Amino acid sequence: MSKTLSTKELAKKIINDEQTLILDVRNTDEFDDWKIEGGNVEVINEPYFNLLDSVDPVSGKLQKDQEVIVVCAKGGSSEMIADMLEEDGFTDVYNLEGGMKAWSEHLEPVKIGDLSDGGSIYQFIRLGKGCLSYFIESNGEAAVVDANRMTDVYEKFAEEKGVQIKYAIDTHLHADHISGGRELAERTGGVYYLPEKDAAEVTFEYAALQEGSDIHVGNTSINVQPLYSPGHTLGSTSLIVDNQYLLTGDILFVKSIGRPDLAGKAEDWVGDLRDTLYSRYKELSDDLIVLPAHYSFAEELGKGGSVSARLGDLYQRNAGLKVEDENEFRKMVTENLPPQPNAYEDIRKTNMGKITPETEEQKEMEIGPNRCAVEG
Known part of the structure; x- marks a missing residue:
């Protein structure tokens, strides 16, 4: 029997930038659409x-003594191929437990930094999906921003840190993954925040995330300041945390910018997107550290696996922030778009509370890469 490798062990390898060789035995079309990077x-x-x-x-592409991690959709076919490789004389073969389905769900916490008055901020990296969520803690309390549906991971992390989750915040109504924000708030007795302009069709109660109504974590000086920043959605709202960090949701990424078309409103919202990126953010401090809700490219992973950048640096090197001509910008964000996320319409309905798919169906809905960025 071949050895197994957990998704956590694989995540550590990637985050530590270790040499990693993967043999993916899925069909080529599935591989081309989405792979481990x-x-x-x-x-x-x-x-x-x-x-x-x-x-x-x-066998001619691999060395008999090198580490090989075999991957398939769910872990069954890859186990068989891993066994066959061992029988053929390969000495260091692993089967990825649960395959790409399990990889899609793994969340890896990375500490971003300390906050004033003793708090900390962590980024949860969903390597298999490119989703980024955040855990802000101070003085025994925590806020989780843009939570994925695997809420138990955040609850366990809060328990380990000895803090209570008081707030679950979505920067916008997500279209590429199912939000865990509302469920997390229900499970922890916390408050769920959602921008009001994204909540027109939701079927549940929520607290309005709005500029001018700051959220205080831990009854200390840790301040979460909403900043209305439409463009990806009508309600998109960024968060300035402790005057150090800018959580941009799906408006601004490290190497790209957000797409305005996932509610079918690209032509309507492109002006909002430009105003947010070229005016509202421009008024902020260049020293704010941008923490987005997604990343699209493996090279966006920095030291220790985190995804972040100084706002002033992005204005120098992010192509989406350097298009001076308004018509050219409009063309870029309405015509130069990747395919829309898998099942995005049903994901939006789920996040509105209009439908409640079974857990296995939710997993299937999310399979594949995130596609929230304009491709520059």
Whole structure:
């Protein structure tokens, strides 16, 4: 029997920038749509059915003594291929437990930094999906921003830190993944915040996330200041945390900018997007550290696996912030768009409370990469 590797162990390898060789045995179309990525990750794709008789199609591409991690959709086919590789004389083969389905759900916490008065901010990296969520804690209390649906991870983290989750905040109505914000608030007795302009069709109670109504974590000086920043959605609202960090939601990323079309409103919202990026954010301190809700490229992962950048630096190097001509900008964000996220309409309905899919269906809805960015 081949050895197994957990998603947590794989995440640590990628975050630590270790040399990682993956043999992905899914069909080529599935592989091309979505794969494991990282700065030092090499991936070879050879469909499972090509290896049923023999591992010869890949044996020439691999060294017998190098570490090989075999991956499939759910962990079954890859286990068989890993066993066959061992029988063929490969000495360091692992099967990724749960396959890409489990990889899609793994959340890895990384500390971003300390806050004034003893608090801390953490980024939860969903490496298999490119989603980023945040855990802000101070003086025994915590706020979770843009939570994924795997709420138990945040609850366990809060327990380890000895803090109570008081607030769950969504910067906007998500379209690429199912939000865990409302469920997290219900489970912890906290308050769920959502921008009012994104909540026109929601079927549940929420607290309005709005500029001018700051949120205080831990009854100390840790301040979470909402900043209305429409463009990805009509209600998109950024958060300035402790006057150090700018949580941009899906408005601004490290290497790209947010797309305005996931509610079918690209032409209507492109002006809002430009105003937010070229006016509202411009008025903020260049020294704010941008913490987005997603990343699209493996090279956006920085030291220790975090995804962040100084706002002033992004105005120098992010192509989406350097389009001076308004018509050219409009064309870029309405025509140069990747495919829309898988099942995004049903994901939006789920996040509105209009439908409540079973857990397995929710997992299937989220399979695949995030596609919230304009491709520059």
